[in-house]
Amino acid sequence: MTKNELRKKYKMLRSDLSLEQIEDLSLQIANESLKLPIWDFENYHLFLSIHEHKEVQTDALLHILHGKDKNVIVSKSDFETRTMEHVLLTDNVTIKKNEWNIPEPQNGFKVADDNIDVVFVPLLAYDVFGNRVGYGKGFYDLFLSKCKPNVVKIGLSFFDPEPIITNIFSEDIRLDYCITPTNTIKF
Numbered sequence: 184m185t186k187n188e189l190r191k192k193y194k195m196l197r198s199d200l201s202l203e204q205i206e207d208l209s210l211q212i213a214n215e216s217l218k219l220p221i222w223d224f225e226n227y228h229l230f231l232s233i234h235e236h237k238e239v240q241t242d243a244l245l246h247i248l249h250g251k252d253k254n255v256i257v258s259k260s261d262f263e264t265r266t267m268e269h270v271l272l273t274d275n276v277t278i279k280k281n282e283w284n285i286p287e288p289q290n291g292f293k294v295a296d297d298n299i300d301v302v303f304v305p306l307l308a309y310d311v312f313g314n315r316v317g318y319g320k321g322f323y324d325l326f327l328s329k330c331k332p333n334v335v336k337i338g339l340s341f342f343d344p345e346p347i348i349t350n351i352f353s354e355d356i357r358l359d360y361c362i363t364p365t366n367t368i369k370f
Contacts, residue, residue: 224300226294310345
């Protein structure tokens with residue numbers, strides 16, 4: 184299937200999930216993350232969920248990261264340049280939703296792309312090769328291209344992978360792992 188076909192399919196599948204299902208599945212994904220060999224790193228980039236899009240809720244992952252005394256980095260998007268500015272999440276950082284309902288930091292200490300060790304990546308769909316489909320704006324591909332070469336890229340999904348995404352581009356960056364409620368897939 185193409186990226187656009189997969190976007191439609193997975194937006195529909197997500198829309199069928201209840202809030203209770205999303206909370207349960209998100210907690211299972213957070214627990215599954217504990218099985219990954221990623222916990223010796225220091226700086227973890229975490230997306231803040233868009234609840235209106237029924238994304239994987241990252242609150243439990245945030246608690247795990249804080250419990251392990253890790254640096255959590257969150258982003259603010261610039262829709263004109265399609266870039267993201269990264270901020271260290273501390274108690275002093277104010278989070279506010281932008282006009283697209285994306286929770287974003289309003290202040291804080293900036294963190295360079297190449298200081299990030301692990302990135303939890305939002306997605307709509309992915310395939311068995313680690314290719315992902317996002318919302319189509321290219322924010323994460325551009326961001327990941329600026330990270331150090333060995334940054335660990337982890338997708339979070341309620342669903343299993345598709346066999347193949349047919350229209351992959353050279354600038355698309357593959358995942359290293361994808362965590363589902365019942366499994367972690369290594370690519």
